[in-house]
Amino acid sequence: MSHSCREISQEYCKRARDVASELLKGISMSLGLEENYIDKAMEVEFGSQLLVVNFYPPCPQPELAIGMPPHSDHGLLTLLIQNQLGGLQVLHNGKWVPINPLPNSILLNTGDHMEILTNGKYKSVVHRAMVNNKANRISIATSHGPPLDKVVSPSQELVDTDFHPIAYHGITYRE
Numbered sequence: 001m002s003h004s005c006r007e008i009s010q011e012y013c014k015r016a017r018d019v020a021s022e023l024l025k026g027i028s029m030s031l032g033l034e035e036n037y038i039d040k041a042m043e044v045e046f047g048s049q050l051l052v053v054n055f056y057p058p059c060p061q062p063e064l065a066i067g068m069p070p071h072s073d074h075g076l077l078t079l080l081i082q083n084q085l086g087g088l089q090v091l092h093n094g095k096w097v098p099i100n101p102l103p104n105s106i107l108l109n110t111g112d113h114m115e116i117l118t119n120g121k122y123k124s125v126v127h128r129a130m131v132n133n134k135a136n137r138i139s140i141a142t143s144h145g146p147p148l149d150k151v152v153s154p155s156q157e158l159v160d161t162d163f164h165p166i167a168y169h170g171i172t173y174r175e
């Protein structure tokens with residue numbers, strides 16, 4: 001990787017972390033928790049961040065291929081940027097919904113650890129990427145999660161025996 005490329009990706013990762021950390025505050029508050037709750041509980045400061053660059057060349061028969069098969073992301077949050085071609089689809093009520101990228105927008109996916117931590121209040125999003133026959137598609141994802149060995153289980157504050165029984169086993173990122 002060239003020097004400038006490394007600098008740009010480091011800068012991008014740092015900025016993405018700042019955005020994720022602001023979003024985690026908002027999510028904590030939306031759950032009636034203190035704003036730094038998720039940050040502290042998940043040790044996000046010492047957590048893992050992954051930068052994934054996806055490159056999808058044009059495909060002559062896009063209907064016969066898939067860019068990335070259905071999955072949900074690990075971690076708490078994924079920030080995704082992409083060029084203006086579309087292709088990302090999200091599973092919603094059993095149907096694949098195409099997500100049209102807004103110019104200069106960041107798309108946010110909730111991940112598996114978020115679903116576990118919030119005891120299912122924030123579900124992790126199942127998504128896939130389709131290919132097209134026109135142009136190269138590029139997407140860049142950063143995922144933000146706890147340290148690899150942190151055991152993530154439903155937050156005590158969101159669990160009660162009557163209405164919100166514990167619904168998930170604890171897992172680590174490594175698993």
Ligand SMILES: O=C(O)CCC(=O)C(=O)O
Pocket residue numbers: 052054068073080082087088127128129138139141
């Ligand atoms: O290319 C996309 O839009 C999706 C990429 C993705 O889901 C991932 O990197 O986890």
Ligand SMILES: [Fe+2]
Pocket residue numbers: 071072073127
């Ligand atoms: Fe993904």
